[in-house]
Amino acid sequence: MTGNEAMAESAVRSGCQFYAGYPITPQNELTAYMAKRMPEEKRVFIQAESELAAINMVYGASAVGRRAMTSSSSPGISLKQEGISYLAGSELPAVIINVVRGGPGLGNIASAQSDYFQATRGGGHGDYYTPVLAPAGVQEASELVSCAFDLADFYRTPVLILADAIVGQMMEPVTLKAQSAAKQRGLAKGGRTAHSARKDWALGKKKKKPQNIIRSLFIKEGALEAHNQKLLTKWNKIKSQQQRHSTYKIKDADYLIVAYGSQARIVQAAVDSLRKEKIKVGLFRPISLWPYPVKALKRAAKGVKKILVVEQSLGQMVEDVKLTLATKNIYFMGRAGGGIPQETEIINWIKKNL
Amino acid sequence: MKIIYDLPKSLKKVPAHYCPGCGHGIVHRLVAQVVDELNLGKKIIGVAPVGCAVLAYDYWNFDVSEAAHGRALAVATGIKRCLPDNFVFTYQGDGDLASIGLAETIHTANRGENITCVFINNACYGMTGGQMAPTTLLGQKTATTPKGRESEKKEGWPLQISDIIAGLKGVSFVARSSVSNPARVKQTYGYIKQAFGKQIDKKGFSLVEVLSPCPTIWQKTPYKAGRWVEEKMSKVFPLGIIKK
Numbered sequence: 001m002t003g004n005e006a007m008a009e010s011a012v013r014s015g016c017q018f019y020a021g022y023p024i025t026p027q028n029e030l031t032a033y034m035a036k037r038m039p040e041e042k043r044v045f046i047q048a049e050s051e052l053a054a055i056n057m058v059y060g061a062s063a064v065g066r067r068a069m070t071s072s073s074s075p076g077i078s079l080k081q082e083g084i085s086y087l088a089g090s091e092l093p094a095v096i097i098n099v100v101r102g103g104p105g106l107g108n109i110a111s112a113q114s115d116y117f118q119a120t121r122g123g124g125h126g127d128y129y130t131p132v133l134a135p136a137g138v139q140e141a142s143e144l145v146s147c148a149f150d151l152a153d154f155y156r157t158p159v160l161i162l163a164d165a166i167v168g169q170m171m172e173p174v175t176l177k178a179q180s181a182a183k184q185r186g187l188a189k190g191g192r193t194a195h196s197a198r199k200d201w202a203l204g205k206k207k208k209k210p211q212n213i214i215r216s217l218f219i220k221e222g223a224l225e226a227h228n229q230k231l232l233t234k235w236n237k238i239k240s241q242q243q244r245h246s247t248y249k250i251k252d253a254d255y256l257i258v259a260y261g262s263q264a265r266i267v268q269a270a271v272d273s274l275r276k277e278k279i280k281v282g283l284f285r286p287i288s289l290w291p292y293p294v295k296a297l298k299r300a301a302k303g304v305k306k307i308l309v310v311e312q313s314l315g316q317m318v319e320d321v322k323l324t325l326a327t328k329n330i331y332f333m334g335r336a337g338g339g340i341p342q343e344t345e346i347i348n349w350i351k352k353n354l
Numbered sequence: 355m356k357i358i359y360d361l362p363k364s365l366k367k368v369p370a371h372y373c374p375g376c377g378h379g380i381v382h383r384l385v386a387q388v389v390d391e392l393n394l395g396k397k398i399i400g401v402a403p404v405g406c407a408v409l410a411y412d413y414w415n416f417d418v419s420e421a422a423h424g425r426a427l428a429v430a431t432g433i434k435r436c437l438p439d440n441f442v443f444t445y446q447g448d449g450d451l452a453s454i455g456l457a458e459t460i461h462t463a464n465r466g467e468n469i470t471c472v473f474i475n476n477a478c479y480g481m482t483g484g485q486m487a488p489t490t491l492l493g494q495k496t497a498t499t500p501k502g503r504e505s506e507k508k509e510g511w512p513l514q515i516s517d518i519i520a521g522l523k524g525v526s527f528v529a530r531s532s533v534s535n536p537a538r539v540k541q542t543y544g545y546i547k548q549a550f551g552k553q554i555d556k557k558g559f560s561l562v563e564v565l566s567p568c569p570t571i572w573q574k575t576p577y578k579a580g581r582w583v584e585e586k587m588s589k590v591f592p593l594g595i596i597k598k
Contacts, residue, residue, distance in 0.1 A: 049461035056425035060432020214419035
């Protein structure tokens, strides 16, 4: 399966009841898959008239307690940012997949990691964050989609999947799970089973209260500040509970390379090559880009001589590495616009900088 | 003693924040009355616009979602497709429905979504201080047309959005009325009830446009604002059923 198809099937198996999308390359396989698959399950698929409409349809579906998802690629995600801000403000769960392509503007349709800032800093207007999960392969993409639905329901927040075009387009064998794969700490029972039955805040349900309201408007003096403080408490909770990462050969590493998504796969190959030459290199791969896995990165970086951050961008995640470690031995290698830092480039850099 | 006139159950007993002479309070009441009469209280979900009426949920006693500016019909589509047996309506102004949300309006209508839209046309952006709306009349002075709206090669003509929507196949009912005098209020009530009935009968998209006075922005007394609706607005936007 391609990453796009695996994410779509995983969404179906995670109980996604509503999907709306709009065509954009390189995520079209995902929308096409949902167009076929959702009606089979008697669930809702809509090709919306725009990305704006799609994200707001998701808002409506989420407001009535349904698991809802949309997907797009970079320029389309920019259009959805208004809606994501409203989802965050109204505390509505939703899953948004960004199969990232080159930018700015229309850019191109090649793989890129240049939406990191947009994804990890809220993206739309107002003080908010969204959890961001970055898969490095097809299997992980399918698992993280499932996890994203659980996180979204548990914390009542939109959750982003940041998959670069390579992850979306490449084909790999995948074992799909029937049920939620997320067993991470912090996911209580409510998170795993939270379908509409438990969402007593949702519209259109039989309830004791005469009225439920979905809102992000808090016009009375002090009301918005109080709401923002409540959201801050939630972000802090997510920060402490949902940091995810993986490591490769870091135990005795003198040199640490930090990379995520498809780029981490290339780095892993470089690590293997360098290890054959007895150069002690390891890979640290953030899986949650927000919250950034600061605790684990601090541990992994202890005692290493140099840290190289490799990205398919001109240098975005490297800022989080610098913020986390606040040391001077952090270096950056990156290419944008469809350029991908190659295995040999990484090997050469490490050898030159021993 | 027989009570012949009372507040509908679907309307809260609270003072409204709307300006004197504003049409919102009347239309809120008409919607609530129809909701009661059709016994929709437990099934109804409203979608509020961006504008003065965003606080409609402070007056209605049923479930309401906000929507981003112009996106009410997209939100309503998401709701209705998930809960087809619930009753879903949007309440939107002219800027919301006919300008920033034009794509959502046209496409929701064209898909024949079984949703009802109550469309308040006051020929201006009221809440933001009276800028030109797509429905502003020619010659009408607004904050952004200080010399009056000019048509050709400038601001164009008042957009006949209801007539455009009526031409789409997915649409079951379109009517235009006003709330400028008691007879018109009664007519509006009748149209809202008919439009709601179309949704109950699963006939597709229905819309009621209400010409509604905005005395504060128009700088008229409530009485004169009502007269202006009758003498000026109703000439540009003729009242009656457009599609049945």
